[in-house]
Amino acid sequence: xxxxxxxxxxxxxxxxxxxxxxxxxxxxxxxxxxxxxxxxxxxxxxxxxxxxxxxxxxxxxxxxxxxxxxxxxxxxxxxxxxxxxxxxxxxxxxxxxxxxxxxxxxxxxxxxxxxxxxxxxxxxxxxxxxxxxxxxxxxxxxxxxxxxxxxxxxxxxxxxxxxxxxxxxxxxxxxxxxxxxxxxxxxxxxxxxxxxxxxxxxxxxxxxxxxxxxxxxxxxxxxxxxxxxxxxxxxxxxxxxxxxxxxxxxxxxxxxxxxxxxxxxxxxxxxxxxxxx
Amino acid sequence: xxxxxxxxxxxxxxxxxxxxxxxxxxxxxxxxxxxxxxxxxxxxxxxxxxxxxxxxxxxxxxxxxxxxxxxxxxxxxxxxxxxxxxxxxxxxxxxxxxxxxxxxxxxxxxxxxxxxxxxxxxxxxxxxxxxxxxxxxxxxxxxxxxxxxxxxxxxxxxxxxxxxxxxxxxxxxxxxxxxxxxxxxxxxxxxxxxxxxxxxxxxxxxxxxxxxxxxxxxxxxxxxxxxxxxxxxxxxxxxxxxxxxxxxxxxxxxxxxxxxxxxxxxxxxxxxxx
Numbered sequence: 001x002x003x004x005x006x007x008x009x010x011x012x013x014x015x016x017x018x019x020x021x022x023x024x025x026x027x028x029x030x031x032x033x034x035x036x037x038x039x040x041x042x043x044x045x046x047x048x049x050x051x052x053x054x055x056x057x058x059x060x061x062x063x064x065x066x067x068x069x070x071x072x073x074x075x076x077x078x079x080x081x082x083x084x085x086x087x088x089x090x091x092x093x094x095x096x097x098x099x100x101x102x103x104x105x106x107x108x109x110x111x112x113x114x115x116x117x118x119x120x121x122x123x124x125x126x127x128x129x130x131x132x133x134x135x136x137x138x139x140x141x142x143x144x145x146x147x148x149x150x151x152x153x154x155x156x157x158x159x160x161x162x163x164x165x166x167x168x169x170x171x172x173x174x175x176x177x178x179x180x181x182x183x184x185x186x187x188x189x190x191x192x193x194x195x196x197x198x199x200x201x202x203x204x205x206x207x208x209x210x211x212x213x214x215x216x217x218x219x220x221x222x223x224x225x226x227x228x229x230x231x232x233x234x235x236x237x238x239x240x241x242x243x244x245x246x247x248x249x250x251x252x253x254x255x256x257x258x259x260x261x262x263x264x265x266x267x268x269x270x271x272x273x274x275x276x277x
Numbered sequence: 278x279x280x281x282x283x284x285x286x287x288x289x290x291x292x293x294x295x296x297x298x299x300x301x302x303x304x305x306x307x308x309x310x311x312x313x314x315x316x317x318x319x320x321x322x323x324x325x326x327x328x329x330x331x332x333x334x335x336x337x338x339x340x341x342x343x344x345x346x347x348x349x350x351x352x353x354x355x356x357x358x359x360x361x362x363x364x365x366x367x368x369x370x371x372x373x374x375x376x377x378x379x380x381x382x383x384x385x386x387x388x389x390x391x392x393x394x395x396x397x398x399x400x401x402x403x404x405x406x407x408x409x410x411x412x413x414x415x416x417x418x419x420x421x422x423x424x425x426x427x428x429x430x431x432x433x434x435x436x437x438x439x440x441x442x443x444x445x446x447x448x449x450x451x452x453x454x455x456x457x458x459x460x461x462x463x464x465x466x467x468x469x470x471x472x473x474x475x476x477x478x479x480x481x482x483x484x485x486x487x488x489x490x491x492x493x494x495x496x497x498x499x500x501x502x503x504x505x506x507x508x509x510x511x512x513x514x515x516x517x518x519x520x521x522x523x524x525x526x527x528x529x530x531x532x533x534x535x536x537x538x539x540x541x542x543x544x545x546x547x548x549x550x551x
Contacts, residue, residue, distance in 0.1 A: 116386060123393065170468045267361060267396055
């Protein structure tokens with residue numbers, strides 16, 4: 001830009017009358033050389049800064065093809081999400097209360113009510129309490145410092161992934177855990193495990209029941225604590241073969257009294273029950 | 278810039294008073310360079326501020342902002358939750374309107390039970406969805422690869438696929454193995470476990486041994502389920518199942534999944550109240 005401008009002033013007077021003046025001006029232009037040089041230097045620095053910033057962003061793990069939004073915008077949706085889940089819990093309790101209060105005077109209705117209550121508890125649609133285990137999964141406190149950037153695979157071994165959560169839950173289910181719930185760092189945001197519950201990594205969070213949770217993850221399991229613990233600590237079990245114990249990424253605690261909430265997400269849209277009874 | 282030059286051109290005093298003209302044009306340049314300098318200074322300051330802000334933003338790792346996928350996930354989720362709330366409110370109203378009608382109340386209870394059983398896998402359900410087949414690769418091995426690369430990792434691949442389907446919004450899932458027709462329905466306690474050395478190849482689901490190839494049926498929005506399975510960096514791609522022709526995805530308008538039928542009865546804790 002500035003170079004073009006200077007050129008114009010020296011050799012580009014568009015009309016005849018300016019020609020003698022241009023010659024005179026040429027001498028005094030030597031002062032401009034310094035200024036233009038200084039400007040060019042400043043421009044060069046800016047350009048360098050801009051290039052560095054861009055390449056930093058490109059080098060970061062995130063891809064540029066994903067749009068970015070501010071975290072304030074995100075927290076609005078988070079708040080709304082928690083409010084909606086609370087409201088769903090509220091409404092489900094109302095429905096349960098009404099169901100329990102239905103009086104028809106017939107034995108079959110009483111059986112129906114009992115069956116409904118039992119399945120709700122079993123399937124995760126009623127809150128439950130009981131003794132069991134709390135398993136905490138976190139990133140390793142001692143990640144290897146000797147690993148170079150090429151050792152991406154080794155580095156990921158020291159971080160908790162969705163499959164770690166899913167595998168620990170599977171071990172607990174197989175060992176007879178009756179009720180399960182998962183939370184992230186926010187221990188109040190407990191997500192009950194129902195049939196379709198799974199953890200799926202999205203960015204730095206694990207999405208459980210549609211709700212993003214962040215490490216450390218807590219898995220609450222109601223069941224026989226000794227049996228569940230023995231299953232988790234088996235030498236050929238998931239925790240040891242994955243190296244979660246060696247890398248200090250897992251903590252197992254007995255919990256004499258756990259309170260798990262009911263499922264607070266949405267249900268079905270496409271699957272229709274086939275009437276059999 | 279060219280505007281400035283053009284301005285000077287028609288000036289009638291230029292020839293007559295040459296030194297004055299030079300001075301006045303010099304003064305013009307002072308302003309221009311000053312303005313330019315200010316503009317550059319502001320730009321430089323902005324550039325530096327942006328750079329430091331990115332560096333000190335304290336976002337996890339080298340992350341820049343929050344990926345838009347988070348927002349769309351929350352948006353979808355919140356829309357679905359609002360639908361659920363509307364349905365639950367309608368349910369409460371319906372119950373309340375029929376408290377005095379014993380027959381209708383009993384019918385509502387039965388409907389509740391039917392829906393819950395369908396949801397939990399305790400009754401058969403129907404709907405659109407996908408049929409996914411997982412089998413060992415039939416692709417001719419490439420030099421430098423191991424024979425094991427062409428075999429399914431039974432437990433990891435089946436549970437990985439099922440997990441991917443649930444995460445993508447599947448509402449009901451059943452699996453069959455080998456030539457078996459009747460599927461094993463997933464309930465809350467269902468796991469996919471390796472059969473182990475004694476059992477040979479296969480996975481154990483609901484206490485039943487299923488040999489490969491596996492056929493997984495999932496009810497849900499088939500477009501969304503398929504898109505999730507074909508996602509770049511997703512489970513199917515990372516495991517190379519498509520390249521090795523180990524997975525086949527079929528859409529179906531009408532699937533029927535059986536109810537959970539294992540004899541192994543789940544024991545459950547009593548509800549907190551009562």
